[in-house]
Amino acid sequence: MQQSIGPAGAHCHLPVVSVDNVSFQYEQRNVLDRLSFDILQRDFVGLIGSNGAGKTTLLRMIVGLIKPTSGEIRLFGTPLGQFRDWERIGYVPQKNAFNPLFPATVREVVLSGLYGRKKLFRRMNKDDLRKCDDAMHALRIEELADRRIGRLSGGQQQRVFLARALVNNPELLILDEPTVGIDSETQESFFHMIRHMHQRHNITFLMVSHDIDMMHAYLGYxxxxxxxxxxxxVKHTHELDNCAETNLAHSLRDLRLAGFEEPAAVR
Structure with missing residues (x-):
């Protein structure tokens, strides 16, 4: 059994992500070398490293966009090559991975998070549209629903991608520099929201962030x-008093009731 990066007492939880002796080479250079770890249910894992350390490469391998040179990755106990339940995973790539000429509205981009790789052409139903509306409301982009994604500011675009990743209430949320291009107030709102979701909802997080202070404040030094x-x-949570509600709008309502105010305007 390989090393878990969660706390010693959390072995009762099944691994959500297992990376077993994984290496990745690019142009004959070792980007990752024999990396092994488990991420357990309800872990919040913050990944920090210098430029070129392989942070984005690792996330892209976990979501199946690139293949390791050697080793194995498993998601929810299933080898990556056999994994099909992609609706259980939300992924926000780095902002520079987006093509600004992509001809889609905000609503269409958020709804695409519900398709899944095996449901690409299925018809959207009322429940799907409600989830989309909840996600747009939670990220405060509902007024942008009919705008073309390429005509938005960088901060607005990143809100859309966050809504897309969260729309299906995923069990695993993978975030690669999710707050780049977002104003500081909105960054703080976002960190409050995901901390609440981690503490009260059955979601496992893997996040790369440039905001080391925010990461240390929640995950330690x-x-x-x-x-x-x-x-x-790593921070692990196993709260017994989980929220009865699981939608995103509820998560932000809870923050407002606790006295946290959202910034006044979308930037």
């Missing part, structure tokens, strides 16, 4: 695991 230039910071 001592990495649970180090591999090469990568440092993994």
């Amino acid at each position: 001592e990495p649970a695991h180090t591999s090469g230039k990568l440092k993994f910071y």
